[in-house]
Amino acid sequence: xxxxxxxxxxxxxxxxxxxxxxxxxxxxxxxxxxxxxxxxxxxxxxxxxxxxxxxxxxxxxxxxxxxxxxxxxxxxxxxxxxxxxxxxxxxxxxxxxxxxxxxxxxxxxxxxxxxxxxxxxxxxxxxxxxxxxxxxxxxxxxxxxxxxxxxxxxxxxxxxxxxxxxxxxxxxxxxxxxxxxxxxxxxxxxxxxxxxxxxxxxxxxxxxxxxxxxxxxxxxxxxxxxxxxxxxxxxxxxxxxxxxxxxxxxxxxxxxxxxxxxxxxxxxxxxxxxxxxxxxxxxxxxxxxxxxxxxxxxxxxxxxxxxxxxxxxxxxxxxxxxxxxxxxxxxxxxxxxxxxxxxxxxxxxxxxxxxxxxxxxxxxxxxxxxxxxxxxxxxxxxxxxx
Amino acid sequence: xxxxxxxxxxxxxxxxxxxxxxxxxxxxxxxxxxxxxxxxxxxxxxxxxxxxxxxxxxxxxxxxxxxxxxxxxxxxxxxxxxxxxxxxxxxxxxxxxxxxxxxxxxxxxxxxxxxxxxxxxxxxxxxxxxxxxxxxxxxxxxxxxxxxxxxxxxxxxxxxxxxxxxxxxxxxxxxxxxxxxxxxxxxxxxxxxxxxxxxxxxxxxxxxxxxxxxxxxxxxxxxxxxxxxxxxxxxxxxxxxxxxxxxxxxxxxxxxxxxxx
Numbered sequence: 001x002x003x004x005x006x007x008x009x010x011x012x013x014x015x016x017x018x019x020x021x022x023x024x025x026x027x028x029x030x031x032x033x034x035x036x037x038x039x040x041x042x043x044x045x046x047x048x049x050x051x052x053x054x055x056x057x058x059x060x061x062x063x064x065x066x067x068x069x070x071x072x073x074x075x076x077x078x079x080x081x082x083x084x085x086x087x088x089x090x091x092x093x094x095x096x097x098x099x100x101x102x103x104x105x106x107x108x109x110x111x112x113x114x115x116x117x118x119x120x121x122x123x124x125x126x127x128x129x130x131x132x133x134x135x136x137x138x139x140x141x142x143x144x145x146x147x148x149x150x151x152x153x154x155x156x157x158x159x160x161x162x163x164x165x166x167x168x169x170x171x172x173x174x175x176x177x178x179x180x181x182x183x184x185x186x187x188x189x190x191x192x193x194x195x196x197x198x199x200x201x202x203x204x205x206x207x208x209x210x211x212x213x214x215x216x217x218x219x220x221x222x223x224x225x226x227x228x229x230x231x232x233x234x235x236x237x238x239x240x241x242x243x244x245x246x247x248x249x250x251x252x253x254x255x256x257x258x259x260x261x262x263x264x265x266x267x268x269x270x271x272x273x274x275x276x277x278x279x280x281x282x283x284x285x286x287x288x289x290x291x292x293x294x295x296x297x298x299x300x301x302x303x304x305x306x307x308x309x310x311x312x313x314x315x316x317x318x319x320x321x322x323x324x325x326x327x328x329x330x331x332x333x334x335x336x337x338x339x340x341x342x343x344x345x346x347x348x349x350x351x352x353x354x355x356x357x358x359x360x361x362x363x364x365x366x367x368x369x370x371x372x373x374x375x376x377x378x379x380x381x382x383x384x385x386x
Numbered sequence: 387x388x389x390x391x392x393x394x395x396x397x398x399x400x401x402x403x404x405x406x407x408x409x410x411x412x413x414x415x416x417x418x419x420x421x422x423x424x425x426x427x428x429x430x431x432x433x434x435x436x437x438x439x440x441x442x443x444x445x446x447x448x449x450x451x452x453x454x455x456x457x458x459x460x461x462x463x464x465x466x467x468x469x470x471x472x473x474x475x476x477x478x479x480x481x482x483x484x485x486x487x488x489x490x491x492x493x494x495x496x497x498x499x500x501x502x503x504x505x506x507x508x509x510x511x512x513x514x515x516x517x518x519x520x521x522x523x524x525x526x527x528x529x530x531x532x533x534x535x536x537x538x539x540x541x542x543x544x545x546x547x548x549x550x551x552x553x554x555x556x557x558x559x560x561x562x563x564x565x566x567x568x569x570x571x572x573x574x575x576x577x578x579x580x581x582x583x584x585x586x587x588x589x590x591x592x593x594x595x596x597x598x599x600x601x602x603x604x605x606x607x608x609x610x611x612x613x614x615x616x617x618x619x620x621x622x623x624x625x626x627x628x629x630x631x632x633x634x635x636x637x638x639x640x641x642x643x644x645x646x647x
Contacts, residue, residue, distance in 0.1 A: 067532055068525040139526060139533055244623050253625030266538050267521040273535030298439035298453065345453055345550040345566035348621060 047174070048195035051203055055080030055190050058207075060138065063215035065224050065269055069138040075153060075203045077210060080189040083385075085208025087186065088201055090384040093176050095122045095166035102159065102205070103384060105131040108377045111310035112212065117321025121164040129287075130321035133314040135307050135376075138210040141274045145303045145319040146290045152209060156202040170198040177201060214309050214376040219367070223268065230370060237367025240360055242266065245349050258333070258354060258364050262346045263305045271308035271371065277344040278302045280337020281318060289319065291342075301342050310376065312369045326365045334361065420492040421589035423464070424596040425501070427480045427487050427643075429455055431603045438483050441563075444553075445608040446615050451563055454550040455482040455601070456536070457639070458529065459489075460511070461504045465582070467497035477511055479529035479536065495591050500584045505640045506546035506577035514543040514574050538572050542624055545572040547639045549606060553616050567620035569606075571636045575629075578640035585645060598646040605642040612638060 055078030062068060071077060088094065089102045105119035105127075106112040112134035118126035129145050137143075143155035159165045160173055168176075177183045177196045184194035191200055219234070221227035230238070241264075243257020263279075264271050276290045278301040285291075291300035303319045317323040323332065336353040337343060343350055356364070376382075428435055429452065431442040441451045462475040474491045481487075511530060513519030521537050524530040530544065538545050548570050552563040589595050607614050612634045622631050 063522075065520050065522045067522050067528070070526045141533060244625065248625075248627060251621070252631075253621055253623055253628045255625070265532060265535070267532045269521060269532050274533050275535050296439060298451075339564065341562055343566070345552065345568040348566070348568065350566070 046199050047197035048191065048193065048200055051191065051197070051199045052076070053078040053081040053190055053203070053207070054192040058082055058211075060211065061213065063213065063220075063224070066136075066139070066213075066215060067269075069210070071138070071210065072151065072153070075206060077207050078190060080186070081191075081204050081207040082211055083208075084183075084186040084190045085204035085206065086382070087183075087385055088177075088205050089208055090386055091177075092386075093180075094160050094168060094173055094201075096168045096172075097122050100166060105159075105165070106134050108382065109313065110315075111135055111214075111313040111377060112382075113314040115315065117316050119165070121162075122167055123164075125164045127164055129319050130316060132306065133310060134209060134212055135214045135309050136270065137212060139270055139274075142276075142304055146288075146293050147276060147304050148290075148293045152206040153199075153202045156205050156209075157198065160201075173201065174198060212376075212382055214373040216375045217309065217371045217373040219268075219370040220373070222370075231366065233363045233366045234370045235367075236360075237363035237365070237370075238268075240356070240364050241367055245354050246352075247355060251348075256355065256360075258330070258356060258360070259346075259348065260308075260333075260364070263344075264308050272305045274305065276302040276304055277346065278340065278342045279333075280340070280343045280347045280350055281322070281332070283338045283340050285340060285342070287319065298342055301340060302344075308368060309371050310373055312372045313377065326368055327361060330356070330361050330364055419592060421495050421591060422594040423474070423491045423493045423589065424594060425462070425489045425491070426596065426598045427459075427482075427601055428598065429482060429603055430600040436603060442603070444616070445604060445613065446617065448616050449554040449563060450551055450616070451553070452551045452603070453483075453566075454548055456480065456545075457505065457547040458507050458536070458544065459503045460506060460508050461502075462489075463502045464493060464498055465500045465502070467499050467586075477507060477529050479534055481534070493589055493595075495589055497586075497588050499586055500582055501597060501645075502580070502582040504577065504579050505636075505643075506571070507544045508577065509574050512543035512574060538570070538624065542573055545570045546576060547571045547636075549639070553620075555617065565616075565620065567616050569622045569635050570624065571622070571632060571639065572624050573632065576632055576636035578636050580640050580643050583643075583645040600644040600646050602642045602644055606635070606638045609638050609641050614638065 052074065053076055058077040058079050060069070060071070060077060092098045092101045094101060099122045105114045107114070110133070114131035117130055118128060119131045120126060132145065137152055140152070143149040143152060149155035149158070160168050161170060174196050178194070183196070187196055187200060188194045190204055218228065219230065222230045240258040241260045243255035243259070244253055245251070245257055245259035246254025247256060248254040263273050263275070263277055265273055276299070282301070285301035288300045289303040291297070291302060312326060315324060315326070317326070317329050323329045334354045334356045336349040336351055337347045339350050430436060436442060436452050438452055438454070441449055444450050457480050459478045459480060460476060461473060462478065464472045464474055466472065472494070474493060475489070478489050479486065507530070509515055521532045526533050530536070536545050550566070550568045552566045554563045555565050585597065587595055614631070614634060619631055622628055622635055624632065
């Protein structure tokens with residue numbers, strides 16, 4: 001590290017500030033995972049004396065049927081922090097050539113995902129995995145398909161410096177944001193001083209993303225708010241969603257169902273169990289998923305269960321975007337999945353199949369379509385402010 | 387000056403490392419603090435600890451690999467020597483795969499004679515008797531939060547005991563395990579009192595007491611009164627048509643707990 005940079009880091013800090021800086025930096029770094037092994041710049045560097053928001057407290061508008069999410073005590077929501085985070089989310093200056101922002105791979109019409117299997121980065125290279133939809137991240141327990149980040153703040157450190165995605169060092173990102181008078185004012189409003197560091201940037205963006213709550217789909221309106229009704233096909237699809245797989249004559253306890261609820265939530269709220277599964281995509285595992293993070297043989301080929309809220313908008317599907325449509329997805333489950341050493345025990349019909357009829361598949365797709373929340377993707381509070 | 391700076395950096399760095407990485411049970415309890423009670427649960431097979439991914443040969447000669455074990459402990463009580471009974475928790479989730487195996491409590495100082503708990507979610511928490519029940523009554527940090535993936539379906543409440551894995555259909559075969567099993571208990575009728583475990587101990591101010599329970603997997607497959615044979619019975623998910631299997635599974639899981647010395 002150049003001496004001038006060290007002086008910059010420490011200039012203006014008195015002894016207590018210095019201690020706080022070192023302690024917080026150590027806590028963040030001590031247990032962090034450098035899972036790609038070659039990009040230490042993803043790790044947080046605390047430069048500012050504090051990263052606790054000082055703005056107007058913001059109360060998250062949690063739907064009555066959702067659990068109260070856990071908001072990190074070190075990053076409370078504020079009106080000013082959220083607005084700063086929104087500007088940063090859509091800020092193309094956070095990419096080396098000013099070409100892309102977070103929103104470039106997480107655009108509203110796709111439920112803040114990407115419509116391509118892999119996203120195109122600032123130089124035209126393609127990311128190896130499908131961009132995940134940003135829906136109800138306030139409740140997420142793991143981030144990325146392989147769960148390598150345990151907090152939203154930690155997750156947000158990666159894309160800016162990723163050489164395919166935005167390819168900007170945090171040092172340069174901090175310098176760029178710190179030199180903009182508008183951002184100086186916004187950082188002051190959010191954190192009390194115009195100081196900029198990677199923690200403040202990611203904290204603000206995390207605040208913004210936590211406000212992105214989707215709970216006004218036609219299913220929600222009918223099921224939770226008594227507004228309108230689901231069609232017979234959608235209701236039949238919901239029943240299949242909640243029913244056990246298999247013909248009971250051959251598989252005791254079977255209900256001829258789609259057996260979706262085991263992994264996508266039986267409470268019909270979050271539509272994910274927040275766990276990792278191998279859902280039988282391949283016999284030969286080519287992407288280890290969370291297995292690359294934990295190193296366990298039994299984790300090879302396991303990926304995070306995504307929420308099904310707005311799933312109709314976020315095609316293509318799976319971690320590599322291999323399925324173009326929901327019909328393709330259900331066809332995969334209907335054939336039972338491909339056996340492998342780590343296929344999930346909940347893929348109960350491997351080698352046999354669910355036996356869903358074409359009408360049942362249509363009903364399931366119609367139910368999944370009913371989870372689309374148009375108000376969410378049109379919400380001005382999430383739109384590009386630039 | 388520079389030397390002091392380096393020492394400070396080293397000290398603060400090491401402190402940060404210890405604060406962020408130390409397991410709870412290694413943290414010294416201040417002398418003035420209430421006694422701490424740690425209660426842990428560990429899967430075992432024939433006396434050997436079993437981790438996720440470990441294999442063993444069950445009573446029917448099947449090689450079995452453990453993939454998932456997750457269950458609710460409820461009505462956790464400590465029995466004091468003076469006859470008082472202290473319920474220290476209504477509900478707790480043990481999740482072996484996600485390394486949630488040790489419960490941590492502060493308890494009053496004094497002499498104790500034992501501990502008891504139930505297996506599953508009591509009906510008053512399960513919501514099954516309440517047609518207006520919403521899983522959202524439990525915040526995300528609560529053991530019953532939907533975010534823990536234990537809510538079963540819209541009419542039957544929570545799963546109580548998840549036990550999943552893969553196995554070989556050919557006894558004593560050595561090649562990979564092509565079949566899977568999944569047992570999920572969860573109806574109110576499958577709630578079980580595990581019972582009282584005698585353990586005399588004194589909890590003094592500033593001390594930490596640790597009770598370790600084994601979950602004996604061999605007893606899930608076979609007790610004196612019952613056996614569950616994966617060749618014929620490898621799935622239970624609450625269907626009333628399989629209630630007999632569910633009852634046996636609930637009885638066996640409740641009988642699988644053993645307080646280690």
